Amino acid sequence: MNVIPSAALVILRRQAKNLRAVIRCLLRFAFQPNCFAQMLRGVFLEPLCAGIPRCARNDGRTAWNDMRRVQHEGESKSVYETGSGRCGVTGFDSQMSFVTLRVGGTWRRATYVRSQSLHTDCDGDVSVKVLFHYEPGAHLKRRVAELPAGQMQVDFCAEADEQRFAALIGEAEVIWHVLKPITAEVLAVAPRLRLIQKLGVGVNTIDLQAARGRGVAVCNMPGVNSQAVAELTLALMLAAARRVACFDGAVRRGEGWALAAQLEDRLSEIAGSTVGLVGAGAIARILAPVLSALGARVVYTSRTRKPDFPAPWCGLKTLLAESDIVSLHLPLTPHTQQLIDAEAIAAMKPGAILINTARGGLIDHAALDAALGQGRLRAVGLDAFAQEPLAPDDPLIRCPSTVLTPHVGWLTMQSLDRTLAIAVENCHRLLRGAQLLHQVV
Numbered sequence: 001m002n003v004i005p006s007a008a009l010v011i012l013r014r015q016a017k018n019l020r021a022v023i024r025c026l027l028r029f030a031f032q033p034n035c036f037a038q039m040l041r042g043v044f045l046e047p048l049c050a051g052i053p054r055c056a057r058n059d060g061r062t063a064w065n066d067m068r069r070v071q072h073e074g075e076s077k078s079v080y081e082t083g084s085g086r087c088g089v090t091g092f093d094s095q096m097s098f099v100t101l102r103v104g105g106t107w108r109r110a111t112y113v114r115s116q117s118l119h120t121d122c123d124g125d126v127s128v129k130v131l132f133h134y135e136p137g138a139h140l141k142r143r144v145a146e147l148p149a150g151q152m153q154v155d156f157c158a159e160a161d162e163q164r165f166a167a168l169i170g171e172a173e174v175i176w177h178v179l180k181p182i183t184a185e186v187l188a189v190a191p192r193l194r195l196i197q198k199l200g201v202g203v204n205t206i207d208l209q210a211a212r213g214r215g216v217a218v219c220n221m222p223g224v225n226s227q228a229v230a231e232l233t234l235a236l237m238l239a240a241a242r243r244v245a246c247f248d249g250a251v252r253r254g255e256g257w258a259l260a261a262q263l264e265d266r267l268s269e270i271a272g273s274t275v276g277l278v279g280a281g282a283i284a285r286i287l288a289p290v291l292s293a294l295g296a297r298v299v300y301t302s303r304t305r306k307p308d309f310p311a312p313w314c315g316l317k318t319l320l321a322e323s324d325i326v327s328l329h330l331p332l333t334p335h336t337q338q339l340i341d342a343e344a345i346a347a348m349k350p351g352a353i354l355i356n357t358a359r360g361g362l363i364d365h366a367a368l369d370a371a372l373g374q375g376r377l378r379a380v381g382l383d384a385f386a387q388e389p390l391a392p393d394d395p396l397i398r399c400p401s402t403v404l405t406p407h408v409g410w411l412t413m414q415s416l417d418r419t420l421a422i423a424v425e426n427c428h429r430l431l432r433g434a435q436l437l438h439q440v441v
C-alpha cells in the first residue's frame with residue numbers, strides 16, 4: 001500500500017490553503033459594484049461555480065446587515081455588495097438559485113433570485129410582507145404580535161375592506177388566504193406576490209392556473225382544521241335533530257313553553273340512527289368513532305374503499321336510501337359539483353337530515369330549497385354555501401328547518417394556533433428557499 005509521506009501531506013495542505021485563499025479573494029471581489037467585478041462574475045464566477053454543491057454547514061442565521069441588494073437600473077440581474085467586506089461566496093447551483101456566504105467566519109446559505117431579492121434563512125432584519133386577508137380577534141392579534149420581530153411584517157385586512165386590500169396587495173409577498181377568492185385580477189395587481197397560503201384545505205377559491213402562470217406558489221394545510229370541522233359537524237347534526245335553533249328562537253320570543261304539538265314528530269336522537277358519511281378523509285375519520293360511541297350505525301362511501309376506515313363501505317345510492325343523516329365531507333371538483341341534486345335528494349330516505357360542512361357547491365341549492373318546501377327533508381345543517389355570504393332573502397334563511405353557520409367550521413382558537421404555525425413555517429421556508437409544506441402549485 002502506498003503511503004504519502006507526512007511532509008508531502010503538509011505541503012499539499014499548505015498549497016490547498018493558499019488556493020482556497022486566492023479563490024475566496026476572487027469571489028469576494030466579484031461581488032464589488034464595479035465594471036471589472038461584473039465581468040468577473042459573468043466570465044469566471046457563474047460558469048466555474050455552477051456545479052459546486054450546496055454548503056451543508058448552515059446554522060439558519062445570517063448577518064443580513066453585512067449584505068444589501070443593489071438593483072442597477074436597466075440591468076436584468078441583481079448585483080450584491082457587502083457592507084463590511086467580510087462576506088465571501090462559495091458557490092451557485094446550476095440555476096443560480098442560491099449562494100453560500102461567509103459572514104464573520106461562519107458559512108451561511110442564502111437564496112439568489114434573478115431580478116428579485118436575496119432571501120436567507122435568517123431572523124435578523126430580513127422580513128417578508130404578509131397580507132393576512134382576515135379580520136382578527138384578540139386571540140389571533142396577540143398570537144401574531146408574539147411572532148419574533150424582524151421575520152415578517154403581517155398586515156391584517158378584513159375581507160370586506162376593498163380599499164385597504166387594494167392599498168396592501170401591491171407590496172404583499174405572501175397572502176394568508178381564508179375565503180374571499182383570489183382571482184386572476186387580484187394576481188395581476190400583485191407583482192411581488194410569491195406565495196398564496198390557504199389557511200385550510202380547499203383551494204377552489206384560488207385561480208390556480210393564473211397563479212401557476214405567474215409563478216406564484218399555492219399551499220394549503222390538510223388536516224389542520226379537521227378536529228374543528230368534525231366538532232361543528234356533530235353540533236349541526238345534534239342541532240338539526242333536536243331543532244335547537246327553533247327552540248332557542250321560541251324561548252327568546254317568550255314562546256318556548258307554548259310550542260306546537262307537531263314539533264315532537266320532528267325530533268330524533270343520534271343513537272339508533274344510521275349516519276352516512278360521504279367521503280373518507282380526516283374529518284369523516286374523526287366523526288365515525290364518535291358517532292358510533294353515541295349509538296349510531298355509521299356507513300361511508302368514497303370512490304375507493306378504505307380498508308382502515310372505522311365503518312363499513314357502501315355505494316352512494318345505498319347510503320342515501322338507508323341513512324337518517326347524510327353528512328358531506330368532499331372537496332369541490334368537477335366530479336363532485338352538485339353531487340346532491342334533485343335526483344340524489346329524491347333517493348334519500350324520507351325525513352332525512354342533510355349536513356354540509358364541506359363546500360357549498362356540493363349541493364344543488366335550488367333542489368334543496370324545493371325539497372325543504374315539500375317536507376321531503378326533515379332538517380338541514382349547513383356551514384358552506386354555493387354563494388357566500390348568503391343573500392339576506394335566501395329561502396334557506398326563512399326556512400324553520402335549517403341550522404345555518406357562516407362557514408366557520410374551521411374556526412377555533414386551537415385551529416388558529418395550528419394554522420398560524422404552518423403559515424409561519426412556510427414563510428420561513430420561502431425566505432430560505434426550502435421546499436414549502438403542502439404545496440399545491
